[in-house]
Amino acid sequence: MICVLAGGVGAARLLTGLVQVVPPAEITVIANVGDDVELHGLHISPDLDTITYTLADQVDPDRGWGLRDETWQAMAMVGRYGGIDWFNLGDRDLGTHLYRTHRLAEGAPLSQVTAEIVAAWDLRLTLLPVTDESLRTRVTVVDPDAEREVGFQEWFVQRGHDVGVTGLRFVGADLARPAPGVLEALDQAEAVLIAPSNPLVSIAPLLAVDEVASAVRAGRDRTVAVSPLVAGAALKGPADRLMIDLGHEASVVGVARLYRELAATLVIDEADAHLGGAVQDEGMAPVVTRTVMTDPDVAAGLARAMLATAGVETCS
Amino acid sequence: MICVLAGGVGAARLLTGLVQVVPPAEITVIANVGDDVELHGLHISPDLDTITYTLADQVDPDRGWGLRDETWQAMAMVGRYGGIDWFNLGDRDLGTHLYRTHRLAEGAPLSQVTAEIVAAWDLRLTLLPVTDESLRTRVTVVDPDAEREVGFQEWFVQRGHDVGVTGLRFVGADLARPAPGVLEALDQAEAVLIAPSNPLVSIAPLLAVDEVASAVRAGRDRTVAVSPLVAGAALKGPADRLMIDLGHEASVVGVARLYRELAATLVIDEADAHLGGAVQDEGMAPVVTRTVMTDPDVAAGLARAMLATAGVETCS
Numbered sequence: 001m002i003c004v005l006a007g008g009v010g011a012a013r014l015l016t017g018l019v020q021v022v023p024p025a026e027i028t029v030i031a032n033v034g035d036d037v038e039l040h041g042l043h044i045s046p047d048l049d050t051i052t053y054t055l056a057d058q059v060d061p062d063r064g065w066g067l068r069d070e071t072w073q074a075m076a077m078v079g080r081y082g083g084i085d086w087f088n089l090g091d092r093d094l095g096t097h098l099y100r101t102h103r104l105a106e107g108a109p110l111s112q113v114t115a116e117i118v119a120a121w122d123l124r125l126t127l128l129p130v131t132d133e134s135l136r137t138r139v140t141v142v143d144p145d146a147e148r149e150v151g152f153q154e155w156f157v158q159r160g161h162d163v164g165v166t167g168l169r170f171v172g173a174d175l176a177r178p179a180p181g182v183l184e185a186l187d188q189a190e191a192v193l194i195a196p197s198n199p200l201v202s203i204a205p206l207l208a209v210d211e212v213a214s215a216v217r218a219g220r221d222r223t224v225a226v227s228p229l230v231a232g233a234a235l236k237g238p239a240d241r242l243m244i245d246l247g248h249e250a251s252v253v254g255v256a257r258l259y260r261e262l263a264a265t266l267v268i269d270e271a272d273a274h275l276g277g278a279v280q281d282e283g284m285a286p287v288v289t290r291t292v293m294t295d296p297d298v299a300a301g302l303a304r305a306m307l308a309t310a311g312v313e314t315c316s
Numbered sequence: 317m318i319c320v321l322a323g324g325v326g327a328a329r330l331l332t333g334l335v336q337v338v339p340p341a342e343i344t345v346i347a348n349v350g351d352d353v354e355l356h357g358l359h360i361s362p363d364l365d366t367i368t369y370t371l372a373d374q375v376d377p378d379r380g381w382g383l384r385d386e387t388w389q390a391m392a393m394v395g396r397y398g399g400i401d402w403f404n405l406g407d408r409d410l411g412t413h414l415y416r417t418h419r420l421a422e423g424a425p426l427s428q429v430t431a432e433i434v435a436a437w438d439l440r441l442t443l444l445p446v447t448d449e450s451l452r453t454r455v456t457v458v459d460p461d462a463e464r465e466v467g468f469q470e471w472f473v474q475r476g477h478d479v480g481v482t483g484l485r486f487v488g489a490d491l492a493r494p495a496p497g498v499l500e501a502l503d504q505a506e507a508v509l510i511a512p513s514n515p516l517v518s519i520a521p522l523l524a525v526d527e528v529a530s531a532v533r534a535g536r537d538r539t540v541a542v543s544p545l546v547a548g549a550a551l552k553g554p555a556d557r558l559m560i561d562l563g564h565e566a567s568v569v570g571v572a573r574l575y576r577e578l579a580a581t582l583v584i585d586e587a588d589a590h591l592g593g594a595v596q597d598e599g600m601a602p603v604v605t606r607t608v609m610t611d612p613d614v615a616a617g618l619a620r621a622m623l624a625t626a627g628v629e630t631c632s
């Protein structure tokens with residue numbers, strides 16, 4: 001069994017590689033739900049959906065999120081009424097949220113609903129929300145004059161993450177229990193992979209659940225992280241700026257400082273090869289390879305390199 | 317001021333005629349919410365929307381409900397997941413439900429949200445739900461072996477109203493207060509029109525609100541109903557079968573027996589001219605005219621005939 005700690009787009013890309021080198025049935029993904037949001041009465045789980053859509057080859061290739069062959073008729077109507085249209089929900093995508101919301105209202109836990117959605121796309125891997133309970137990332141942003149705490153999506157989408165951040169909270173994490181299967185997957189994994197997701201808002205919410213953090217730390221020797229920063233910059237999203245805003249170094253060294261208690265190994269890009277020694281000094285074994293997943297072959301190579309580090313056999 | 321008691325499709329057609337013969341700003345429509353349903357977490361108000369879409373010239377001309385230029389991408393996805401897809405919600409239509417659900421969750425009453433939606437379509441009339449509170453029609457149907465009570469839409473859409481009915485309940489009506497403006501409109505109306513809607517499941521829920529029934533009865537002399545049955549049959553929907561199932565005569569005479577305490581006049585179709593005497597015997601003044609609204613001119617003619625009965629001046 002391989003276990004993957006995952007956010008959204010970066011994790012989804014790594015998974016497209018991983019399923020090429022190990023049988024999907026042996027993969028369990030533990031995904032972030034801190035980005036989840038209730039809008040228009042619907043429960044939206046962006047990271048779960050990005051992973052599902054990507055692996056189902058349904059993701060829009062240009063955006064990297066949402067569905068291909070998407071239309072936007074519902075949102076155009078919401079716009080006509082002056083409703084909330086800053087969080088763009090495509091018509092096909094809405095079908096997923098309608099189904100999820102209906103099942104949750106029936107009392108099904110999110111992990112069960114997620115399994116149903118994954119099965120409907122004929123995916124063989126196991127995709128688990130880190131918890132079935134409410135866990136929401138909230139972001140303290142600097143308005144021109146004062147600090148103000150907003151929901152994750154208000155920061156990320158509505159403000160385009162173009163505002164200074166002074167704090168993060170994972171509301172509900174202290175009470176949240178891991179979803180069924182999460183601790184078992186971490187305990188039994190031959191290797192735990194930390195995907196190239198934002199350490200502070202994609203991976204940190206998973207670790208904000210105490211039992212998850214303990215299980216990951218207990219398996220540190222077989223845990224391999226990949227840096228989401230390449231040459232000091234995020235490939236997508238605000239990870240670099242966010243790390244600086246919150247007092248971290250925006251580099252693989254800064255990433256190593258965040259991950260050193262969780263993972264023995266940090267995979268860094270060839271562009272950062274010169275920082276291997278500094279990563280080592282932080283207590284992580286550096287592995288240098290291509291990490292910019294411009295195509296599925298690179299993703300497969302990255303997955304293979306991560307698994308090799310943990311001594312896991314892969315398909316040829 | 318003209319006040320109209322309205323269900324869905326038949327009422328919407330009459331209103332397309334009425335707005336041609338009196339200024340829309342002088343029209344208040346009191347609409348049924350007994351058909352409202354919560355699905356996928358969304359609040360759906362079919363009769364309110366049918367009226368709005370029809371008057372906005374957005375209704376699908378073939379179906380008579382829903383929107384023109386509609387797509388069905390969200391429902392196709394719901395179907396993929398095995399979710400509830402018997403209540404077909406188009407993508408554009410979903411935008412209305414998303415907006416309504418969001419505003420209701422914010423605490424806006426349904427009457428306020430309805431006014432916002434009507435304004436977004438540049439309609440000048442006043443459209444009021446009969447109540448802002450929950451009022452739900454439930455239908456006792458005969459399953460092969462036993463009776464069973466289901467929600468209105470389970471009967472109407474899911475079962476295609478193709479099943480015997482032994483009872484109706486309007487749950488919540490006993491506690492429901494008329495929405496703001498409803499009683500004022502009834503009190504101040506020069507004429508009250510009962511649209512050619514199903515008497516038992518479109519008009520009856522309005523009257524199940526005691527204060528509404530009292531106000532309508534108090535204005536009986538200026539109230540004009542139009543029979544939804546022509547030659548013993550409903551033009552659309554199950555009104556004829558439902559009347560028989562529940563012990564009424566499926567004819568303009570049966571309609572007169574349901575409406576005689578509410579309205580002084582019953583407009584009947586030319587096809588039923590021979591039943592004018594029988595309608596008179598039930599205590600209602602019969603008016604014979606064309607009532608099958610095959611085009612907007614017929615609808616205007618019907619509206620004019622109804623208003624003439626009440627002595628209201630109309631545009632030429």
